[in-house]
Amino acid sequence: MTENHTTDLPDVDDPYARQLLVLPDRDTAEEAAEELAAAQPDLGELEVVRDALAGEDDAEDAQWLVVAEPPETGWTPALLHALDTLVSGYDGWREEA
Numbered sequence: 001m002t003e004n005h006t007t008d009l010p011d012v013d014d015p016y017a018r019q020l021l022v023l024p025d026r027d028t029a030e031e032a033a034e035e036l037a038a039a040q041p042d043l044g045e046l047e048v049v050r051d052a053l054a055g056e057d058d059a060e061d062a063q064w065l066v067v068a069e070p071p072e073t074g075w076t077p078a079l080l081h082a083l084d085t086l087v088s089g090y091d092g093w094r095e096e097a
Contacts, residue, residue: 008081009077009078009080009081010077010080010081010084011077012074012075012076012077012080013096014096015070015074015075015076016070016074016075017070017075017096017097018067018068018069018070018096018097019067019068019070019075019080019083019094019095019096019097020065020066020067020068020094020095020096020097021036021065021066021068021083021086021087021092021093021094022051022063022064022065022087022092022093022094022095023063023064023065023066023087023090023091023092024063024064024090024091024092025064026048026050026064028064028090028091028092029048029064029065029066030048031090032066032086032087032090032092033046033048033066035086036066036068036083036086039082039086040071040079040082042071042072043068043069043071044069045069046066046067046068047065047066047067048064048065048066048067049064049065049067050062050063050064050065051063051064051065066087067097068083080094
């Protein structure tokens, strides 16, 4: 007999791909990076960078990214879920780079 279990954990397409947390402004990105660094110290140095939208010159239209390199053992569904939970609390989302 098999049971059908559903999970809220994301699939891991590439366990060694860089993850981008997309956030609305610099302050939010820096705060999210600090929270992530405290919660997941094994991720090492997190980079906060500005990502201008294609064709936009106005700084108001820029998004900010927190760039997270994979841990040595790669991303797990639980760790990606933690990233998703964190970034959604800041009105952002996660993308695989």
